[in-house]
Amino acid sequence: MTAPLIASSVGGGTTTEHIINVAYLVAVILFIVGLKKLTSPTTARQGNMIAGLGMVIALIATLFLEEIVTYEWIALGTILGAPIGYFSAKKVKMTSMPEMVALFNGVGGGAVALIALSEYFHWTDTGAGITTDVEVASLFSLIIGSISFWGSVVAFLKLSERISGRPIALPGQKLINAALFLGAIGIAGYLLVSSGMDPYSYTIGIAVLAGVLGLFFVLPIGGADMPVVISTLNAMTGLAAAAAGFALGNSALIVAGMIVGASGTILTNLMAVAMNRTIAGVLFGSFGAGTGGGTAPAGGGASREGATVRSTDAASAAILMAYAQNVIVVPGYGLAVAQAQHTVREMADELESKGVTVKYAIHPVAGRMPGHMNVLLAEADVPYDQLVEMDDINPEFERADVAIVVGANDVTNPAAKNSPDSPIYGMPILEVDQAHNVIVLKRGMSSGYAGIENELYYDPKTQMLFGDAKDSLSEVVQELKNV
């Protein structure tokens, strides 16, 4: 019975090994301390650096493992990978952050799958016997890593609009996916019980089946559900890394991978709750079919006969806000699409110079990944203490003189509270309708992702400011300067 490539972290070992394991322990502690510091914006940047220091320590320690005898391939991979990572991270636009995260997540998953394959080949070539637990962990990391890699590739392509964000599904997609999954598990099971056979073709078979499953898993999911998908893939890569830790007998991988797995799971759950969906509904359901396409349900337009929409202009909007005490800005992804973050901040600056208190109400799914809107506004120099989470801002709407909605739709729809037969009933929303006055910036009367009409627009205290969000806001800023 031979140990995996690296000697286990427990039991006997050389002094070097002990030192390396202590270094891993230090690295893991730094990861946790770093993440703890991420709980506050004041310490978050420091936290990231501490975690990064942990990574450097873990990497340097690893290079001293006696299993590592040749460095040229390590050098080659690093020389190619590190600069690409560095420059893409430096260059990426904040609006493109979701696809960047998807890509980094994918390569992590891909690395796990490649490690598993390589280990398997190593065992075959050397004829080394492996224990069942190591083999199970290895196969797990191969399957999950492959799904995560190819799933992330699709998520990246969808988010960067290289392929359509619309759901793409084959007929009987669920059956095909189930077959792929069972196929991969089946081969893995066969590998486990059989012995002495050449696993090359089998492991590659597993990687292919799991990879195709990854593609099919994300393709049918619509653009609006991407926050859930990214979080899920993040959790999967974490778990795959933890499994690789079992296979390699490396505790640093186990701990770091599991923490990421836990984090991804929490975020997945939060996102699903914020969208009023179950995780299973997003990942395996078909509600997403309507998303991105903006298909209105039959009869949706007819129900509003008689109700009128009041429109306004920039000058009136400016005056309304200039004489207000409290203004709440409700930004949605439409704000980022219109690249109006800076203009919105200019407007807030103008208002504040007139003594108006301005806050931003941030819905958890405003943007394309958890917390995306906060990053976009931070980039536009909006201080983070003005960004208020949904639960904290909702009681404040009734004291707000004006709520100005920019590029948000479904998350402001009172139907989520009032109409039990609405598809979004029960979804947590920003209670914009409680404000004394509501200004909605919008291109036209089209419906949002959920394809349903927003009752808010027909509320007598709502005024619509039609047009491109950035142009409208610039006009408002000009008018404010004249007030």
Place this chain on the structure above:
Amino acid sequence: MDYANLIQQLTILALAAFVGFEVISKVPQTLHTPLMSATNAIHGIVIVGALIVAGAASQGTVQIVLGTLAVFFGALNVVGGFVVTDRMLEMFKKKPAPAKKEGGTS
């Protein structure tokens, strides 16, 4: 199977899960994108595994290619992950001191 070892590793796994849930659930929504990006960088720890397979002795060509590619992916993941997280967190600033209320150091 080395059960003592396996159980020890499972213990580590279970405790790590609880630590993860505890720490992460306290991160405010404002920081969820940087959090995800940071955890993304942390799972770049897989590069440790990549180094081990890429640096192992007596490999065939296939393993060399797989190992090098794994290091490439891992390096991209780690470097990109930490750098992009830093870029995001750098932008999160408090209201500057001269402002009318809630002044503070940036």
